[in-house]
Amino acid sequence: MDPESFRSAGHLLVNEIADFLGQLPKLKVTTSKSPTELREVLPEDTLPIKGMGTNDLILGTTKLLIENSLFNGHPKFWGYITSSAAPLGALADLLAASINPNLGAQTLSPIATEIEKQTIKWLGDFIGYGKNSKGIFVSGGNMANFLGYLAAKKSAGTNSPEGQRSKVLYCPIGTHTWVQKALDLFGGGTDIIRWVRTNAKSQMDIGLLEQLILEDLHDGKTPFLVVGNAGTVETGAVDQLDGIAALCKRFNLWFHVDGAYGALAASLPELRNDFNGLDKADSLAIDPHKWLYSPLEAGCLLVKDNLCLKNAFSHKPAYYNFDGTDRDEPLNFHELGMQNSRGFRALKVWMSLRQIGSEGLKGMIGHDIEMAKVLYERAQAHDNLEVLTNNLSITTFRYIPDKGNRRYTQEYLNTLNQKLLDNLQRGGHVFLSNAIINDDYCLRVCVVNFRTRESDLIYLVDKVISEGARVHGKLEATQ
Numbered sequence: 001m002d003p004e005s006f007r008s009a010g011h012l013l014v015n016e017i018a019d020f021l022g023q024l025p026k027l028k029v030t031t032s033k034s035p036t037e038l039r040e041v042l043p044e045d046t047l048p049i050k051g052m053g054t055n056d057l058i059l060g061t062t063k064l065l066i067e068n069s070l071f072n073g074h075p076k077f078w079g080y081i082t083s084s085a086a087p088l089g090a091l092a093d094l095l096a097a098s099i100n101p102n103l104g105a106q107t108l109s110p111i112a113t114e115i116e117k118q119t120i121k122w123l124g125d126f127i128g129y130g131k132n133s134k135g136i137f138v139s140g141g142n143m144a145n146f147l148g149y150l151a152a153k154k155s156a157g158t159n160s161p162e163g164q165r166s167k168v169l170y171c172p173i174g175t176h177t178w179v180q181k182a183l184d185l186f187g188g189g190t191d192i193i194r195w196v197r198t199n200a201k202s203q204m205d206i207g208l209l210e211q212l213i214l215e216d217l218h219d220g221k222t223p224f225l226v227v228g229n230a231g232t233v234e235t236g237a238v239d240q241l242d243g244i245a246a247l248c249k250r251f252n253l254w255f256h257v258d259g260a261y262g263a264l265a266a267s268l269p270e271l272r273n274d275f276n277g278l279d280k281a282d283s284l285a286i287d288p289h290k291w292l293y294s295p296l297e298a299g300c301l302l303v304k305d306n307l308c309l310k311n312a313f314s315h316k317p318a319y320y321n322f323d324g325t326d327r328d329e330p331l332n333f334h335e336l337g338m339q340n341s342r343g344f345r346a347l348k349v350w351m352s353l354r355q356i357g358s359e360g361l362k363g364m365i366g367h368d369i370e371m372a373k374v375l376y377e378r379a380q381a382h383d384n385l386e387v388l389t390n391n392l393s394i395t396t397f398r399y400i401p402d403k404g405n406r407r408y409t410q411e412y413l414n415t416l417n418q419k420l421l422d423n424l425q426r427g428g429h430v431f432l433s434n435a436i437i438n439d440d441y442c443l444r445v446c447v448v449n450f451r452t453r454e455s456d457l458i459y460l461v462d463k464v465i466s467e468g469a470r471v472h473g474k475l476e477a478t479q
């Protein structure tokens, strides 16, 4: 492809994307086609032998995606924690892919390495983790948490098999499933996890944590790590990080915080107190593809000093000439994490941060929190809705046929709300997910979406009410 063909193909594509962004609010949130039907819309069954024209390929592929996707950038998408992507991020990814630096080593990515370092420093400062934060970009929250776990494990020393088996780590019930994956993948096994009960606000019970640590020490176990949550995935609960940090200090344990969802909200002055102790974490996972509105993928692990990552990941094979003796010390990111060749994920984050500035970003995060509150209040006021939680930008609630009387069993209400969620998701007009709170199945809305307006949430409440009544009518008739 010569530069002139690239120019015309690029203009064509950008025009198509701009049209898509313009019509996005009027599209359905997701397709209703089944996997089999989707397979049938693919243009070819076997790999084409002959190629095709670039323009037709661009137009055809754009159409295929727009007609058959779920749009997490849609103003009425609030499922899981998947944010709307900043359009600038898409352009930044194009730029990164075009220059194509490999951020494994500074020699291979001279300015890109400096941009990644600066982005990490800005992010750490923005959320109050520290003015001189270090760390690394990874693909997402899971990977960032894995790196934190591996740094903790390395810092606790490489032990004999018996020593490995005696190790224990602590995390509150409700910690994201990355922790099971980490223990399965990287030794230890899920049996060494101590799931600590939570209080009424879904925060780790710190008294219980202390008691468990003491018991384990007494039993000859080796505690090495405590995980705290800065925004749980289900309800957005933030642990009492200060209290956990104090216990970690007292018992000399690694303190890792999973802030994949919530840590960015620590930037808001009105919420700062809720995150007290965040700065004491030895490692902190954040997820720019959530509350920084980066297009997938971008995760990040913050640490105080890269040494803990180097200890865990650095090897210097003879075939790498990356240490440049005659200049100041380069930073080679391959020594700080699991990847060797690495893409320029930091660019989209760096450009977005510069485009909007820290005040602008706080405004966007604050807006999402405000939207979740609006939904909470509207649902609370409604006769057929019961609210359960509202933390950060997550609100949970459920449809309830008789709010005052409570004639229906938990089992009935759970079935009703589960069917209701299925119908809402399949209908394609709104998209939310679910949470289980004290065994109650409820609907869960997480607003990480700069396109959501109050009118979208009013629409949602109306939809839940009408659909809820329909599902209830049908379900009751079959009982």
Ligand SMILES: *Cc1c(COP(=O)(O)O)cnc(C)c1O
Pocket (backbone or CB within 6 Å): 081, 139, 140, 141, 142, 143, 145, 176, 178, 231, 232, 233, 258, 259, 260, 261, 262, 287, 299
């Ligand atoms: C989303 C999330 C994760 C996983 O992050 P991915 O980017 O999906 O890999 C882990 N922990 C919490 C609290 C999260 O919200």
